[in-house]
Amino acid sequence: MTEYLSLxxxxxxxxxxxxxxxxxAIVVFMCIELMLNATNLAFVSFSRxxxxxxxxxxxxxxxxxxxxxxxxxxxxxxxxxRTRRSISVDDASLLKS
Amino acid sequence: MFDAGSASMFDLQWLLIAVxxxxxLGLLVWGxxxxxxxxxxxxxASTFSxxxxxxxxxSLVGSDAEDRxxxxxxxxxxxxxxxxxxxxxxxxxxxxxxxxxxxGVGTLIHVYSIGYMAHDERRRRFFAYLNxxxxxxxxxxxxxxxxxxxxxxxxxxxxSYLLIGFWQHKPSAAAAAKKAFVVNRVGDIGxxxxxxxxxxxxxxxxxxxxxxxxxGASGSVATAxxxxxxxxxxxxxxxxxxxxxxLDAMEGPTPVSALIHAATMVTAGVYLVVRSxxxxxxxxxxxxxxxxxGLVTLLTGAWIGCAKDDIKKALAGSTxxxxxxMMLAAGLGPAGYAFAVFHLITHGFxxxxxxxxxxxxxxxMDDDVDMRHYGAxxxxxxxxxxxxxxxxxxxxxxxxTAGFFSKDRIIEAAFGDSFWVGMGALxxxxxxxxxxxxxxxxTFFGPKRWLEDVEPHESPKVMTIPLIVLGAMSVLxxxxxxxxxxxxxxxxxxxxxxxxxxxxxxxxxxxIITLTxxxxxxxxxxxxxxxxxxDAPADSEVSFFARAGRNELYGNQLNDxxxxxxxxxxxxFLVWLDVKGVDGFVTGLADRLGxxxxxxxxxxxxxxxxxxATLFGGxxxxxxxxxxxxxx
Numbered sequence: 001m002t003e004y005l006s007l008x009x010x011x012x013x014x015x016x017x018x019x020x021x022x023x024x025a026i027v028v029f030m031c032i033e034l035m036l037n038a039t040n041l042a043f044v045s046f047s048r049x050x051x052x053x054x055x056x057x058x059x060x061x062x063x064x065x066x067x068x069x070x071x072x073x074x075x076x077x078x079x080x081x082r083t084r085r086s087i088s089v090d091d092a093s094l095l096k097s
Numbered sequence: 098m099f100d101a102g103s104a105s106m107f108d109l110q111w112l113l114i115a116v117x118x119x120x121x122l123g124l125l126v127w128g129x130x131x132x133x134x135x136x137x138x139x140x141x142a143s144t145f146s147x148x149x150x151x152x153x154x155x156s157l158v159g160s161d162a163e164d165r166x167x168x169x170x171x172x173x174x175x176x177x178x179x180x181x182x183x184x185x186x187x188x189x190x191x192x193x194x195x196x197x198x199x200x201g202v203g204t205l206i207h208v209y210s211i212g213y214m215a216h217d218e219r220r221r222r223f224f225a226y227l228n229x230x231x232x233x234x235x236x237x238x239x240x241x242x243x244x245x246x247x248x249x250x251x252x253x254x255x256x257s258y259l260l261i262g263f264w265q266h267k268p269s270a271a272a273a274a275k276k277a278f279v280v281n282r283v284g285d286i287g288x289x290x291x292x293x294x295x296x297x298x299x300x301x302x303x304x305x306x307x308x309x310x311x312x313g314a315s316g317s318v319a320t321a322x323x324x325x326x327x328x329x330x331x332x333x334x335x336x337x338x339x340x341x342x343x344l345d346a347m348e349g350p351t352p353v354s355a356l357i358h359a360a361t362m363v364t365a366g367v368y369l370v371v372r373s374x375x376x377x378x379x380x381x382x383x384x385x386x387x388x389x390x391g392l393v394t395l396l397t398g399a400w401i402g403c404a405k406d407d408i409k410k411a412l413a414g415s416t417x418x419x420x421x422x423m424m425l426a427a428g429l430g431p432a433g434y435a436f437a438v439f440h441l442i443t444h445g446f447x448x449x450x451x452x453x454x455x456x457x458x459x460x461x462m463d464d465d466v467d468m469r470h471y472g473a474x475x476x477x478x479x480x481x482x483x484x485x486x487x488x489x490x491x492x493x494x495x496x497x498t499a500g501f502f503s504k505d506r507i508i509e510a511a512f513g514d515s516f517w518v519g520m521g522a523l524x525x526x527x528x529x530x531x532x533x534x535x536x537x538x539x540t541f542f543g544p545k546r547w548l549e550d551v552e553p554h555e556s557p558k559v560m561t562i563p564l565i566v567l568g569a570m571s572v573l574x575x576x577x578x579x580x581x582x583x584x585x586x587x588x589x590x591x592x593x594x595x596x597x598x599x600x601x602x603x604x605x606x607x608x609i610i611t612l613t614x615x616x617x618x619x620x621x622x623x624x625x626x627x628x629x630x631x632d633a634p635a636d637s638e639v640s641f642f643a644r645a646g647r648n649e650l651y652g653n654q655l656n657d658x659x660x661x662x663x664x665x666x667x668x669x670f671l672v673w674l675d676v677k678g679v680d681g682f683v684t685g686l687a688d689r690l691g692x693x694x695x696x697x698x699x700x701x702x703x704x705x706x707x708x709x710a711t712l713f714g715g716x717x718x719x720x721x722x723x724x725x726x727x728x729x
Contacts, residue, residue, distance in 0.1 A: 019709050093703035 004045040011038035025077045025087040029070075036066045106156065107167035110188050113150055113196060114235045117142045121228030124221055135221035136214075139228045140207040146231060147200035154193045165190055165589065168241050175244070179300055186239040187304075191590045194438065194583075195238040195368060198445045202360045203231045205563035209453050210352040212559035213460060223263060223350065230256035234361055238368060243292050243302040246369075250288060250333065253362045254281050260357060261349040273345035280342040284332015291325035294318070308375025322376045323383020326369055327390065334366030334420050336394045341652045343417055344401070347409040351456030354409060359416045359452050360445040367420065367441055370427040371434045374591045378430060387428030388514070392521045395421025397650055399528035403535065404646025406633050407466045408455045411536050412448070415492065418525060419444045425522060426507040429514050434591035435584040436506040442583075443499035443574045447491035450567035454485035457560055458540060461553040468539040469631055470548050475541040477553035480561045482541050484568035489537055491571040493530040493614050499574035501611075509606055523613055530617030538625035546631050 011034055018031030040059040047055025081087050120142035124135045131138070157165050166189035175182040188196070207227060214220045233252025240246035262274025295302045298318050299310045311319050330336065335343035346358050357363070370377060370387060377384050398417030405411040419440070426437035459466060461478055475482040491500035504526060512519030547553065555561065584593060636644050645651065700711070 016713060020706055020713065023706075089705045092705070095703050 001045065001049055005042060008038045008041040008045065011035075011041065023088045023090050025080070025089050028089060029073055029077070033066060033070070036062055107153065107188055108169040110153060110167070110169055110186050110239065111171055113146045113153075113200075114186075114232045114239065116145050117228040117235075118232035121225045121232060124225035124228070127221075132221050136207075136211050136224045139224035140204065140211065142228055143200060143204045143207045143231055146235065147197075147204045150193075150196040150200050153188055154197055157188065157190070157193055162589070180296065182242055182244050182302065184245060185241040186245075187241040188239060189590060190586050191368075191372065191438065192238045194442060194586075196235060198442050199231065199234050199238065199361050202445055202449045202567070203227070203234075203356060205566055206352045206356045206360075206449065206453070209355075209456070209560050209563040210350075212557045213352055213456055214350065217350075219263075223260075226256055226259045226263070227352075227356070230260065230357060230362070234365070237365055241304055243295060243304055243307065246304070246372075247288055247292060250329070250365065251285070253357070253365065254278065254285070254333070257281075257346070257353075257357050257362055260353040261346045263350055263353065264348070267348065269345075270348040273342075273348040277342040277346050280339050281332045284329045284339055287325045287328025287332070291322050291329065294322055294325065304372060308373060311376050311379050314379075316380060319376055319379035320382045323373075323380045324386055326373055326376065327383065327386055330366030330369045330424070331390060332366075333369075334363050334424065335417050336366065336390050336420065336424060337397055338652075340394060340397065340417055341649065341656055344405075344410050344413050344649055347407070347413050351409065351452060351459060354413070355449045355452030355456065358413065360449040363416060363420055364423065364441045364445065367423040367427055367437055370424065371437055371591055374431070374434055377428075378592070384428050384430055388425055388518060389428075391421045391424030391426070391428055392518060393421070394418070395425060395525045396521060396528075397421075399525050399532060400642070400646050401649055402532040402646075403528065404643045406468050406539075408458065408468050408471075408536065408540065409452070409466055411468070411532060412452055412455060415529065415532065416448055418529060419448065419492070422504065422507050422522065422525065425511060425518070429510050431592040432513060433507065433510045435587045435593070436503065436510055438587060438591075439583045440500075440503035440507055443491065443503045443571070446567055446574055447488040447498075447500060447571035450488040450564060450571050451485055451492070453560070453564055453567065454481050454488065457481040457556040457564065458485075458553075460556050460560070462547070463551050465548065465551070467633075468536065469629060469633060470546055470551075471540045472543045472546040472629070473541070474553055478555050480555055481564065484561075484564040485541070486537070487568035488571045489533055493533050493618065494526060494610065495614075496611060498572050500571075505607055505610055508610055509603065512606065523610065526610055527613040527617040530614040531621045534618045534621030535625055538621060539629060543625070543629065546629065548631075 015031040015033075015035030015038060018034065019028050022028055022031065040062050043055040043059045043062070045055075047053060047059075077087055080092060084091060117139075120138055124131060124139060127135070157167070166187060168185055168187045170183045170185035172184050173181070174184040207224070210220075210223065210227065214223050217223065230253060233249045233256055235249070236252060237246055237249030240249055258274050258278045261277050262271050264270045265274075292302050295307050298314060299307055301307065307322075311322065328339075331339045343358060343363065347354055349358070377387065395418050398414045398419075398421055400414075402411050402414030402418060405414060423437045423441050423444070426433035426440060458471065458474060458478065458481060461474075461481075462471065465471075487498075491498040494501040494504045508519060508522045508526060511522040636647065639647075648654070700707070
């Protein structure tokens, strides 16, 4: 049990650090996916431990939302790349005072 | 003959005011096409008021003695809780005399102005203002309530302001108008406070009710009312200490000086004191204050009149001085009220006459007012000379003229009050004779001192006829007192009192007064027979008396030091407080808010990663807080 949760924590941390330090939008995106899947792992582990299916259902929901998010997110990234020839998140920083 | 209709006729007394008012306002809004005949409309309106006033007056003379005060109420002006003011007018013995004086002299001056203002392109406006003045002045004297009186009081102030500043392109005229207005405001504060006090004490501001109920009130109330009304009277009548505006007011056209600043408006203060006789009868202290103001002004004005080379300013000093006589008489109480009014009326005639005469002289001398440039005008302008001479005889009190009777009575009454007051009035009479003779000598006698290109000529008939009428009245009005008409006529309004014993026979008193005046004349003739320089000697070359007189006894400097400069300092302090204090606080608050937002906007970098870091940090804090709560 502890091993699963530890793995989930490690994956989530890698994802979080990736989001914070990387500039490439695709990599940031993959890191977000990593964090989502780390939480999925935690959900499933707790579901297994408590013996009911709530966690499993929640994991399915997360997968659906993540799939939708990938569709929209990739579309935005492609569109930004087409106009700016760059997918660095730091280049899209016009929205500031 | 008026028995059946008289009641209704007096109900129409508001027409006296309404006709000139409508005419005046109408001329102001009517366009240029009325330029050609506007002055005629105004003159007709003023004549109507005179004729109607005369009819009312004669009908009053014809009615029973106890039935000579006719009040008519037009409508309720103010009805607020306990405060009730009717728009009502009283035509009685006192206001009747004033109506005749105002409309009579007023109409003559309208006629005169047709000629005097003939070449002024704003003549229509001038006549509109004159009509508004007549209406306001009639409101003032006909009012049956102090608040209605105040309405007329402010109305004449407005008309005076507009007419002094009529030639507004001259900065001096604009400044003089402003000065007159501001100084009058000081007096008006007194009036306003008096009316408030009346309401607080008696619950009414009706002239009749106040003067009746003041008898039962405490002495201090009567004194306060008397002093406050005196302050108002000082402002309007240019009495010390609010005298400074009158000499500057001579910047206005000469007919205005004659009508407003000699014959009628400036006497409103005297009217106010006489009309409030109930209040002054109830307070010895207020009466004494009136006497002091009158005496001081009478001597001050005479002093100034002696030193001025400007013919209008010399006459203005004389006006101050003569109004001082009236105030003095009014302050003597029932012994003097009637004489105050009598002198007021004779003065109205002879001073208007002399001002118009001065206007006629200026008309012939290309609007030069410096008497040092006159001389020998008696041959060039014979009619002006003769009519002016009649006014001159009246003011110095030449036996048989109007001024002789009216001034005589006042000086006698002053001696009846106290020796020193009488002496002051007597000296004033001597000085009056001196400065008026000086004026005559410098203007009409002696060698020519005309400037080049000046061709004195007699004025047109439209100007000389009013002069002739007023000249005749200056002499003849004295007949009104020989029969004791005025004192008896006014007795129901102001009361009467037996004469004080003078200790010497009346004829001797009269002789002394006449001799004093004769001495003044003799000194002036002797002094001004010699050559007079065309240019006035510098201030440093003349004696202290002349220097002080020229500078109007330093009244302006005194006002400046006592009122203007401290006020200016106070204003500067208040401006500083406003800019630094109030504004500083508000702008400071805004600045601090701005600084704070400048600081707060720094975290908004536009970088997604920094937002994400904030998000994580926040989430971390929430988790830690949750842990802390659960573990604790």
